[in-house]
Amino acid sequence: MEDIIIKTRDIFREIFNDSSLEITREMTANDVDKWDSLTHLTMIAKTEAVFGIKFKLKELVKMKNVGDMLDKIQEKL
Amino acid sequence: MAKSTEKAFRKVKLTMKNNFTIRAANLNDKDFLATAILMADKGPSPVSSYCGVFNLSEEIAEEKIKLMLDEELDSCELSPEHFLVAEKDGQMAAAVAGWVEGFDGVASWMVRAALFQEYYPREALDHAQKMKELIDEVVVHRTMGALQLESVYVDPAFRGNRLATRLFSAHVERCQKEHPKAEMAELMTYVENEKAIKLYQNMGFSVVKQSKSNNPDVLKYYPGSGMVLMQIKLEKLLTT
Known part of the structure; x- marks a missing residue:
């Protein structure tokens, strides 16, 4: 899981253009x-490209926070 | 018109009003719902954001919206189960979508984004990405926990029957049963749609947020240069 968290954090840093951004399991779009x-x-x-995975539509709409996303990535690897 | 004739005319009109059936929509209504989603977004403008922002023809956007409706997902207007419709003699007359924003922890924009990603072509999404600055200027965010009244559409042949009012009231009744904590209803329209804004103000809605883009090309992509978010206390929409 540690590797997933670091790669996901780096994706967030790149997308949001913030090199000090840290992610937490509870983090949502509101944060x-x-x-x-x-x-x-x-x-x-x-995320799909970095991990070589594909989220299903129904999985995407059930991800309420970063923790749900990390768990789904781990499940798919 | 003689008074007796006028009275008789009114009586007929009243009976006709009562002949409309309000019911929950289902997948069999998807053609009408797809039309309602696009037409309600356009309002008096020739452009719908479902097309303009993504550089898609109305025909393609409508086809994709029907596929999205087939998914029957919750939490945004692209779901048949959130619609109530009015029909008369088997003819669809009006539709309004309603859901409580974020009731399952997911904001409607997240569901919409996932559906667009699944069904809109890659080039359409790339087109939207290029317009991010404009989109940020126009888009207004919904209030979590508020009943959203969206895709408000009455077929032109059935206008003047207070169908939107009746559908709003039916949505409030449903909302009060399913989400007793919800207190407010809200809806959005575009700043140029003055007729709709006036109509909603007459119902008791107040403007709580407004956006405005000064981009000279905004009307090529959106039905308006900004959005208006209007709110009302739920009980004020009940017509009994």
């Missing part, structure tokens, strides 16, 4: 200033 629908689309595409 990150520029997290909107378009950055969300970019983030999902980037």
Whole structure:
């Protein structure tokens, strides 16, 4: 899981253009200033590319926070 | 018109009003719902954001919206189960979507984004990405926990029957049963749609947020240069 967290954190840093951004399991879109629908689309595409996975539509709409996303990535690897 | 004839005319109109059936929508209504989603977004403008922002024709956008409706996901207007419709003699007359924003912990924009990613072509998403600055200027965020009234559409042949009012009231009744903590209803329209804004103000809605883009090309992509978010206390929409 440690490796997943670091790679995901790096994706967030790149997408939100913030090299000091840290992620937590409880973090949601409400906690990150520029997290909107378009950055969300970019983030999902980037995450899929980095981990070589594909999220299903119904998985995407059930991810309530970063923790749900990390668990789903781990499940798919 | 003689008084007796006028009275008789009113009586007929009243009976006709009562002939509308309000019911929950289902997947069999998806053609009408897709039309409602696009037409309600356009309002009096020739452009819908479902098309303009993504550089898609209305025909393609409508086809994709029907596929999104097939998914029957919760939490945004692209779900048949959130719609209530009015029909008369088997003819669809009006539709309004309603859901409580974030009731399952997921904001409607997140569901919409996932559906667009799944069904809109890659080039359409790339087009939207290029317009991020404009989108940020126009988009207004919804209030978590508030009943969202979206895709408010009455077929032109059935206007003047207070169908939107009746559908709003039916949504409030449903909301009060399913989400007793919800207190407010809200809806959005575009700043140029003055007729709709006036209509909602007459119902008791107040403007709580407004956006405005000064980009000279905004009307090529959106039905308006900004959005208006309007709110009302739920009980004020009940018509009994």
